[in-house]
Amino acid sequence: MKKCKRFKRLISDYIEGALNVTDKTSFESHLQDCVNCADTVSRVTKLSTRMKKLKHIKTSEDFNTVLHTRIRIESGIGRRRLHEIVWSWPAKVPVYGMALAIIVIAVVLVLEQIDNPYQSPAPAPYINAEWYGGNPDQQTSSDILTETENVIYVIERTSPEKLIQSQGQSLNSSYLDSINRTQDSDSLTLRNSQSYQVNQIVY
C-alpha cells in the first residue's frame, strides 16, 4: 500500500514519458504486480487523452465589435461622445432651466430679507437676560457690572425656585411661562407658577 502511494506520485511522469530508465523499470514492475495501480494508470491515461478532446467553444460573432466598442469607451472616444450628447442643445435646456430657477429663488429670498430687515430670527432656545442692576437712573458701582458684560439668569432644573445670576449662563426658555415688563423692572413667571423679579431682560 505504501509502495502504491509512492508510485501514484509518479503516474503523470510515467504517462508523459518523463521518468528515467531506472524509475520507469521499477514502476512497470510494480504495475505487473498491482492491479489497482495498473487500473489507475489506465484511467489517468484515458482522462488525459479525453481532456485534450473536450469540445472547444468559440467566441460569439460580435466579440470583436463589442471589444472595439469597449476599447473606444476606454480610450476616451466614447466618453467624448457621451459628453457631446449630454451637452448637446436639447439636453442643455433642462439643465439651464434648473440653473435659472435656482438663481430666481435665491434673488427672491435675498430681496425678501432686504424688504424686511427687522424680521425676527428664529426663536433661540435660550433667553439671555442683561442685568443693569436696578433702575438705570440710579445705578451704583456695586450692583452693576459693566454695560457690555452680559449677566444671564439661570433657572436650575433641580431647584427652579432658585434664580441664579451668573455670567455666561442661560435661562432656559422651556421653564418660562411669561414675562411681565414694567417701566422699572421685569418679572418672570415660570411654568411652576413661581414668579421672580428681575430688573431688565433683553432678549
Next chain:
Amino acid sequence: MTHEEKTKKPSDEELIERFQNGDLYAFDLIVKRYKNQLLNFVYRFLGNSEEAEDLVQETFLRVYRNRKAYQKVAKFSTWIYTIAGNLAKTELRKRKRRKFFSITDLGYDDKDYDISDEAFNPEKTVDGSIKEEIIHQEIQSLSPKFREVILLRDVQELSYEEISKIVNIPLGTVKSRVNRGRLKLQEKLKHLLKN
C-alpha cells in the same frame, strides 16, 4: 524581403511590440490568435460560457490598457494567461461571497450542471455529449488550485514551466498538483473511464 519572410507568421512578442508602437492591427491579430483558447480556458475554469466571454473581453481590455507594462523578458502567452487566470480567480472569489450572502443561491449556474440522473447511472450507456457534460461538471467540482493547473496542462497543453510562471508557483508544485488533480478527477470519473 523574401517571400518566406513575407509569409512568416509574426510571433506573439513581435505583435505586442508592434502594438506597443501604435500598430492597432497587431492588437487585432493578438485577439484573433488568443480569443478562443482563452475562452476555453476560462469557460472550463468558471463553468459558464457567457461569463467566460465577458472575462476574455476584460482580459483583452487589460492587455490594451497595460500594453506598455508588458516586457519582452516574459513570453506573451504567459502574460495573457496570467491576466485571464487572475480575473477568473477573482470572479470565483466574488461568486463565493455572493453565495455566502445569498442562502437562496443554490447554484451559480444550475443550467450548466443540470445533468439528468440517467447520466450518473454507470450501467446505462452515455453518449458523447453527456460524457462531455459529466467531465465538465467534475472539472468544476475540483478545487480551483487543481482545476487551474489541470486545464492549463491537459486542455491548453502548456508546458509545466509555463504553467509555473502563470500560476506563480514552483515547477515541482505544479507537477505534483497536476498529478494529484488527475488522480482526483479519474476517481470521480471512474465509471466513464472504465474499459
